[in-house]
Amino acid sequence: MDMDGGSLPGQRSGLQTLLVVALITCGCQLWVDANSWWSLAMNPIQRPEMYIIGAQPLCSQLSGLSQGQRKLCQLYQDHMVYIGEGAKTGIKECQYQFRQRRWNCSTVDNTSVFGRVMHIGSRETAFTYAVSAAGVVNAISRACREGELSTCGCSRAARPRDLQRDWLWGGCGDNVNYGYRFAREFVDAREREKNHPRGSEEHARTLMNLQNNEAGRQAVYNLANVACKCHGVSGSCSLKTCWLQLADFRRVGEFLKEKYDSAAAMRIGRKGKLELVNNRFNAPTPEDLVYIDPSPDYCVRNETTGSLGTQGRLCNKTSEGMDGCELMCCGRGYDQFKTYQHERCHCKFHWCCYVKCKRCTALVDQFVCK
Ligand SMILES: *[C@@H]1O[C@H](CO)[C@@H](O)[C@H](O)[C@H]1NC(C)=O
Ligand SMILES: *[C@@H]1O[C@H](CO)[C@@H](O)[C@H](O)[C@H]1NC(C)=O
Ligand SMILES: *[C@@H]1O[C@H](CO)[C@@H](O)[C@H](O)[C@H]1NC(C)=O
Ligand SMILES: *[C@@H]1O[C@H](CO)[C@@H](O)[C@H](O)[C@H]1NC(C)=O
Numbered sequence: 472m473d474m475d476g477g478s479l480p481g482q483r484s485g486l487q488t489l490l491v492v493a494l495i496t497c498g499c500q501l502w503v504d505a506n507s508w509w510s511l512a513m514n515p516i517q518r519p520e521m522y523i524i525g526a527q528p529l530c531s532q533l534s535g536l537s538q539g540q541r542k543l544c545q546l547y548q549d550h551m552v553y554i555g556e557g558a559k560t561g562i563k564e565c566q567y568q569f570r571q572r573r574w575n576c577s578t579v580d581n582t583s584v585f586g587r588v589m590h591i592g593s594r595e596t597a598f599t600y601a602v603s604a605a606g607v608v609n610a611i612s613r614a615c616r617e618g619e620l621s622t623c624g625c626s627r628a629a630r631p632r633d634l635q636r637d638w639l640w641g642g643c644g645d646n647v648n649y650g651y652r653f654a655r656e657f658v659d660a661r662e663r664e665k666n667h668p669r670g671s672e673e674h675a676r677t678l679m680n681l682q683n684n685e686a687g688r689q690a691v692y693n694l695a696n697v698a699c700k701c702h703g704v705s706g707s708c709s710l711k712t713c714w715l716q717l718a719d720f721r722r723v724g725e726f727l728k729e730k731y732d733s734a735a736a737m738r739i740g741r742k743g744k745l746e747l748v749n750n751r752f753n754a755p756t757p758e759d760l761v762y763i764d765p766s767p768d769y770c771v772r773n774e775t776t777g778s779l780g781t782q783g784r785l786c787n788k789t790s791e792g793m794d795g796c797e798l799m800c801c802g803r804g805y806d807q808f809k810t811y812q813h814e815r816c817h818c819k820f821h822w823c824c825y826v827k828c829k830r831c832t833a834l835v836d837q838f839v840c841k
Pocket of ligand 3: 570577691779780781782783784
């Protein structure tokens with residue numbers, strides 16, 4: 472599939488003009504960096520039918536949007552609910568993937584969402600940007616297919632060459648092309664309107680964010696696949712209809728987690744571009760995550776870095792992995808508790824057709840970091 476068919480149908484030039492206008496008029500010095508579009512995930516957005524198109528109460532009320540994002544909001548008000556849902560999906564996936572790690576992607580408040588740790592250009596920050604951008608592609612692509620948005624519909628992706636000849640192509644697919652392009656405009660707007668001097672630390676961070684946003688979008692785009700449905704006399708499957716379908720978001724999360732593990736350490740080079748710290752490694756591709764700062768110490772609470780520390784976290788006494796008490800508690804030791812755990816047990820299959828279980832209570836040990 473071609474990735475660079477670079478414009479939203481019929482909207483791009485107007486959009487670019489608006490972004491340029493936004494850049495000139497905003498001045499952008501009063502940037503409150505902690506405030507992010509991520510907050511759309513935390514604060515419920517009114518459904519589109521709740522406000523009058525053109526009146527624009529929505530966009531001025533939403534906090535966390537940059538100037539350019541606010542303009543996009545005015546043009547695409549009906550998209551905002553899905554951006555919020557996408558961000559929420561991304562955050563949930565982040566918390567799932569990192570549930571057993573010292574940094575567990577916890578949210579701290581409604582405005583900055585992840586707190587100060589995002590000021591540090593770490594691997595963890597890289598993952599967060601990627602997975603939330605991916606969430607937006609996912610949500611918008613699906614909303615197009617479901618007919619929820621006025622500017623897009625079912626996917627119009629070309630028939631894959633390797634699709635079996637007698638299978639039909641053209642069921643209503645997830646519009647991942649549109650989702651990708653819209654997310655690029657929206658999510659990156661915030662970075663593009665910054666005007667940091669080339670080669671500065673801030674510029675390096677902007678480049679890092681852009682790379683990781685793109686990696687997240689590409690993950691969703693590239694993992695989208697062909698799905699088919701059988702037709703024909705009583706399930707004979709003599710006829711198949713196929714369409715483009717988003718991958719389960721868990722797969723996107725797993726894919727990006729692998730990218731997190733292999734993320735590339737970068738620094739700003741003399742030409743004002745990011746370059747590898749260790750050039751024995753391969754240069755990152757657009758699918759890869761990059762970071763510019765070492766991770767802060769996630770073991771102890773630190774107001775300066777925004778680390779929450781691992782005190783009070785549950786850990787696994789017998790595991791030797793990151794969820795094990797030794798690593799999770801950073802050698803500080805742990806407290807042991809007994810708690811009752813309820814579970815379904817003694818399940819029996821009854822003819823026909825249900826399963827009946829008992830509820831058992833077990834006294835289990837739990838371990839909590841000191
Ligand atoms: C944060 O958002 C939640 C959910 O919308 C809301 O209940 C809560 O009051 C908000 N908190 C603040 C401090 O705005
Ligand atoms: C918090 O982190 C900063 C920056 O890494 C460090 O200089 C400082 O010593 C830390 N403070 C505590 C209380 O650990
Ligand atoms: C994540 O870490 C924070 C801070 O240590 C903790 O309060 C929270 O309960 C953790 N969440 C999960 C799901 O373990
Ligand atoms: C603790 O870790 C061990 C070893 O990895 C695993 O077999 C066990 O299921 C874990 N226990 C819990 C409660 O997760």
